[in-house]
Amino acid sequence: WWKKKEKKEIEKKNGVPKGNLGWPLIGETLDFIACGYTSRPVSFMEKRRSLYGKVFKSHLLGRPIIVSTDPDVNKVVLQNNGSTFIPYYPKTITELLGKSSILQTNGNLQKRVHGLIGGFLKSPQLKARITREIENCVNLSMETWKDKPLIYMQEETRNLTFQVLVRVLLSVGPGEDLQFLKREFGEFIKGLICLPIKLPGTRLYKSLKAKERLLKMVRKIVEEKKMKLESTDERSPVMDAVDVLLRSGGEENEAQRLPLDFISGNIIEMMIPGEDSVPMVMTLAVKYLSDCSLALKQLMEENIELKRRKTHLCENYAWTDYMSLPFTQNVINETLRMANIINGIWRKALKDVEIKGYFIPKGWCVLASLSSVHMNEENYENPYQFDPWRWERKEGNGNDNNSSFTPFGGGQRLCVGLELSRLEVSIFLHHFITRYRWVAEEDCVVHFPTVKMKRKLPITVIPISS
Numbered sequence: 001w002w003k004k005k006e007k008k009e010i011e012k013k014n015g016v017p018k019g020n021l022g023w024p025l026i027g028e029t030l031d032f033i034a035c036g037y038t039s040r041p042v043s044f045m046e047k048r049r050s051l052y053g054k055v056f057k058s059h060l061l062g063r064p065i066i067v068s069t070d071p072d073v074n075k076v077v078l079q080n081n082g083s084t085f086i087p088y089y090p091k092t093i094t095e096l097l098g099k100s101s102i103l104q105t106n107g108n109l110q111k112r113v114h115g116l117i118g119g120f121l122k123s124p125q126l127k128a129r130i131t132r133e134i135e136n137c138v139n140l141s142m143e144t145w146k147d148k149p150l151i152y153m154q155e156e157t158r159n160l161t162f163q164v165l166v167r168v169l170l171s172v173g174p175g176e177d178l179q180f181l182k183r184e185f186g187e188f189i190k191g192l193i194c195l196p197i198k199l200p201g202t203r204l205y206k207s208l209k210a211k212e213r214l215l216k217m218v219r220k221i222v223e224e225k226k227m228k229l230e231s232t233d234e235r236s237p238v239m240d241a242v243d244v245l246l247r248s249g250g251e252e253n254e255a256q257r258l259p260l261d262f263i264s265g266n267i268i269e270m271m272i273p274g275e276d277s278v279p280m281v282m283t284l285a286v287k288y289l290s291d292c293s294l295a296l297k298q299l300m301e302e303n304i305e306l307k308r309r310k311t312h313l314c315e316n317y318a319w320t321d322y323m324s325l326p327f328t329q330n331v332i333n334e335t336l337r338m339a340n341i342i343n344g345i346w347r348k349a350l351k352d353v354e355i356k357g358y359f360i361p362k363g364w365c366v367l368a369s370l371s372s373v374h375m376n377e378e379n380y381e382n383p384y385q386f387d388p389w390r391w392e393r394k395e396g397n398g399n400d401n402n403s404s405f406t407p408f409g410g411g412q413r414l415c416v417g418l419e420l421s422r423l424e425v426s427i428f429l430h431h432f433i434t435r436y437r438w439v440a441e442e443d444c445v446v447h448f449p450t451v452k453m454k455r456k457l458p459i460t461v462i463p464i465s466s
């Protein structure tokens with residue numbers, strides 16, 4: 001009791017942001033979840049922002065927390081990574097991730113792995129090569145659509161992006177291994193949000209078992225790749241993320257090498273942020289375009305023009321062709337802004353810190369709410385309207401220095417898959433738009449616990465005659 005009183009006094013003196021800690025134990029969690037199930041999940045933040053200001057305190061998922069809906073505060077929180085703020089996840093996620101996961105390590109190790117994987121994923125060599133792979137996956141998948149009476153966009157995009165992901169991370173192509181990875185990974189991630197009870201039969205237990213099976217298989221692939229690497233005389237090209245991590249530290253310097261278990265674990269963990277996000281951006285782009293015929297028309301014209309040019313010149317597409325279509329990039333920006341696939345980033349303060357006059361005491365959690373910024377009238381006019389043209393006007397600024405647009409986070413943990421994701425979505429949209437017309441059935445977006453379409457977005461497609 002005394003400690004509590006003392007803490008309250010310190011908070012009062014230093015000006016912890018205003019807010020309500022809610023009920024004992026559960027705090028304001030029920031309202032937070034209830035808002036998550038509505039079509040406007042940011043209403044939880046909006047209500048409190050109007051009462052207490054852009055940064056307020058609350059009590060969510062078992063702990064006191066400072067919620068920031070202020071882009072400047074979010075920017076500082078994301079930038080001060082490692083020394084002041086570290087990632088904070090619910091207990092089940094921490095348990096499933098493993099201690100050495102890039103998602104929860106800090107300091108030099110995180111910087112090293114981030115630099116290695118980020119550098120590889122945005123290299124022009126990878127983008128040139130992966131463009132062919134993505135085209136193949138997209139075309140093979142779309143080829144089958146014309147014979148299907150109904151297509152579930154969320155499922156189709158999920159299958160094709162998973163293929164790209166495992167290709168980039170560990171060069172696994174279609175076949176039994178791919179099926180195994182898909183099945184076990186699906187089982188593994190079911191436990192990311194569940195009750196933190198680890199007894200046989202529980203969700204968490206089953207997910208941990210699936211991770212063991214995944215680790216066994218990935219470790220085998222990593223070992224085989226290591227042996228191959230040692231037996232090749234010349235330096236063969238770097239093919240995937242496993243290659244990058246295996247080669248790190250140099251040939252002579254054994255002590256600097258990353259251990260095989262570390263590499264295997266991290267490869268699996270890197271699939272977590274990559275697996276669900278890209279297909280959801282594709283699916284939601286199709287959803288928003290289905291509801292906005294003007295945007296669809298302009299997107300189609302831009303992409304048909306590119307296709308015509310390429311066909312006329314008998315040329316393959318370069319990755320830069322896909323990325324250089326300005327309206328297509330505006331559609332992707334607008335989809336990312338509205339979709340809020342990652343709606344917020346959770347951190348924990350390692351020391352007392354003051355940002356913009358708000359005091360955040362050591363040990364407190366901070367939720368940098370990205371969706372509150374993306375859906376705020378102050379930053380975007382008519383924020384609930386799908387308006388790709390806003391990115392041509394002054395208000396939209398889709399670059400990474402814009403603290404009001406952070407779908408990929410920021411600072412030292414800025415998403416390593418940013419450029420790859422944009423490329424995948426651009427290629428998908430180009431081929432879909434120039435190949436098919438479609439009619440979408442009635443469906444709606446569910447935001448909790450993660451962004452999904454309620455009915456997986458069923459559509460019927462009609463091939464465009466050449």
Ligand code: HEM
Nearest residue numbers: 114270273274277278341342407408409413415416417421
């Ligand atoms: C549209 C798709 C994507 C979105 C919206 C997205 C979003 C994010 C965000 C917001 C973060 C920051 C998390 C934090 O600060 O704690 C992040 C980190 C990360 N993302 Fe992505 N991501 C996407 C695709 C991908 C893909 C395809 C990959 C893998 C190939 C990937 C791998 C990662 C990794 C490994 C991190 C952790 C980086 C670090 O902590 O150093 N993401 N992502």
